[in-house]
Amino acid sequence: MRYGYIGLGNLGGHLAASLTIKGFAVTVCDRDRARGERHVELGAVWVDTPAELARTCTAVFTCLPSPAVSEAVLRELIGAGFTGDWIEMSTLGREDIARLAALAQSHGIRVLECPVTGGVHLAARGEITLLAGGDAGLLDRHRPALEAMGGRLFHMGPLGSAAVIKVITNMLAFIHLIADGEALMLAKRGGLDLAQAWKAIAASSGTSFVHETEGQLILNGSYDIAFTMDLALKDLGFAMKFGEEFGVPLDLATLARDTFLKGKEAFGGNAQSTMIVKLLEDALATDLRAPGFPARLE
Incomplete structure (x- = not known):
């Protein structure tokens, strides 16, 4: 073959x-x-x-x-x-x-x-x-x-079942990404060492795959996840359609979609999706940076 x-x-x-x-x-x-x-x-x-x-x-x-x-x-x-x-x-x-x-x-x-x-x-x-x-x-x-x-x-x-679960997993990832930015900002503004805070969250009940991966790129400042704002909005659009079709209110996903629309307006559709956290950084004039984190995931 x-x-x-x-x-x-x-x-x-x-x-x-x-x-x-x-x-x-x-x-x-x-x-x-x-x-x-x-x-x-x-x-x-x-x-x-x-x-x-x-x-x-x-x-x-x-x-x-x-x-x-x-x-x-x-x-x-x-x-x-x-x-x-x-x-x-x-x-x-x-x-x-x-x-x-x-x-x-x-x-x-x-x-x-x-x-x-x-x-x-x-x-x-x-x-x-x-x-x-x-x-x-x-x-x-x-x-x-x-x-x-x-x-x-x-x-x-x-056929079609994989499309549903894929959109669900991406929807969760985008919600987790926004939440992780807020969590890291709380740690920063609370006076914690961000590197130590990241490790503590990663070892806690509050961790997520997104925190353990994309969280590192936020702390590095590269945001380089090789996934764009436009792609995130495409997938969140699919999630919204499934919510309507299946009769499920998607309050958090709707908030994530609206936040990514703001991210696209601020940084452009080709910007890294992880830059959604930069909306909060810019609003508070507070960068989320810590030494020892990679620019790209290996």
Whole structure:
């Protein structure tokens, strides 16, 4: 089996590299040719278009920034006569994956959704968590490749179920991020040593994955999580839609969405999502900095 991988950005680039490093035959494609250079050095084959990739691969992974881009790529695959398996690793809404899966299946393409969660640094280490939705037999067919990219793999149910849990995990992360900024600011304004406060929180009942990872980037001042304000707002928008659909009031998620809208207005849509904490820092003219914390997560 030869896998294709389309979308070599901050996340997809690491996922595709893990496949090649683990010995799978991989062909890669991205709008930015420079992104493919390290993959070719690792042993992958580069092609310029999804159509070229479709003609040589039996299964195709995609990791793309929006439903519109996913649809455009899928239509290129269909136009090239692709009839293999499509594994969509982008973060999509449930309606999006249902609609795109119906389009793909009408052209003889089998579909598995498999978004990931845990952060770019875990993708780089091959330890990211994968959330699968779709036919169990199709998942088993590609389980070796998926396990080569990640640490833990959860089958959430039929198509669309992985989209729901992925949005839930991201919604929680954004809420935790805002809360962590407030907690660190309380420690700072309370006269505590921030490095020691971070360690104490990490060892307490109040810790979170976000505190233990993104909290370090806040204290460093780089905020460099390789995830943008625009992407955060996209995912929070999906959460709002699920809240309406399922009849669940999302008070905290709504507050997080509104806060990220302010963050985008202040810093721009391409700013690091972790910079949401800088809103509070700027409002209080108080930086949250401590020595010994990394600029990027390894």
